[in-house]
Amino acid sequence: MFNINLQSRMPIYEQVYKKVIELIIKGILVENEQLPSVRNLSKELNINPNTVAKAYQELERNKIIYSLSGRGSFVAKTNRNQMKEHILEEFDVCIKEALQSGLTKEELKNRIDGVKL
Amino acid sequence: MFNINLQSRMPIYEQVYKKVIELIIKGILVENEQLPSVRNLSKELNINPNTVAKAYQELERNKIIYSLSGRGSFVAKTNRNQMKEHILEEFDVCIKEALQSGLTKEELKNRIDGVKL
């Protein structure tokens, strides 16, 4: 379910962070649902607990999850639209970079059609 | 003309690298035109000469510029389409990230329309 890529140049903790957001946007993780514990997830992904903890702390700081002391971490009151907006703002940065490099909006939109996941 | 942001999370050498490509795509730098020397550019931007050198090396490795020993660096036979393709491939990464986060192609295309530089 978490699919971490150790080879990627994107830090692992950031991959975990984004994965949680993705699962919420897709409705796989829902409000107040408990996330896997730091220890369990780190075992499952075969990474260090600290790395998972860092991702969770970042998520909590951004009010995407909350933790109850001694009980675990849970999905916060999720505002999916707000979360989409969050992702789209990151996408904006890419758009601007491409436009600044001299490409046109038409070229970018056409490119999107061609992308396969 | 070069507009470097020292506080950006993007490495400085990468900013220089992209800036040169941008100037070529926009036709500001043209085939066989001489680039500023490493020394001059580093002074102008107030950054380490090694940083400029690294950007130039990367550009040369990708056949975007060529250097004549003792004379300087010059814009290579520019294939603008190839360069656009290069930018678009970077953009692909952003598209994929956004799609993987659960957004749709429609949402991304609409977003592009709204962006102002």
Add this chain to the structure above:
Amino acid sequence: MFNINLQSRMPIYEQVYKKVIELIIKGILVENEQLPSVRNLSKELNINPNTVAKAYQELERNKIIYSLSGRGSFVAKTNRNQMKEHILEEFDVCIKEALQSGLTKEELKNRIDGVKL
């Protein structure tokens, strides 16, 4: 009446502890009055009985309540002034932190006037 916040960074047992003191200072709980049983209070607040027990133990240790084995916990001979002193000593810690951060006593006193509960 007890108003516990599970998401607060303040430990739950400490919240219970403080709440009892507050109720005594306000005269809502009076000398020799029986406190809710550990079991009942934990059910009402939906928290672990051990957590309530810990708060009660701490209160007993500080002579704020006393317990009769098999009968329950009761408000001790209350010395309101002593209790106020207790709260004020906690407040001292905050004052010192603020002063150490470079603020002046005047600034702190003015701030108190502005606070609304």
Add this chain to the structure above:
Amino acid sequence: MFNINLQSRMPIYEQVYKKVIELIIKGILVENEQLPSVRNLSKELNINPNTVAKAYQELERNKIIYSLSGRGSFVAKTNRNQMKEHILEEFDVCIKEALQSGLTKEELKNRIDGVKL
């Protein structure tokens, strides 16, 4: 200059965090001044570099310092008033707790006069 208390229940990284703010409020660290490097400060305080790094990252996240990659950490455009406000907001929490415990504003203000650092 940094005066860390290893016995305190306040986490070390938080003490470092607050110390930097204090030094800025007091004008000892000024805009664009370079902070001691993570390594140097950790040696001086005899604590782990990661602990200092955590404090610096938190400071950077809150725009109190900024880092130039490969060069070091520097005091950001400091708005002292904004920083005071930051401290005062923390103080508000203490005031509210004390008021909720049944004390009066007068009692709190008198207490401030009596505090010695």
Add this chain to the structure above:
DNA sequence: GTGGTCTAGACCACG
């Protein structure tokens, strides 16, 4: 069992 803090130490990119 849960997350939070910390140490010791490694490796990396960047400059």
Add this chain to the structure above:
DNA sequence: GTGGTCTAGACCACG
């Protein structure tokens, strides 16, 4: 030399 990331593993408070 600089900060950023990560591991391995310890200890702690809380529940």
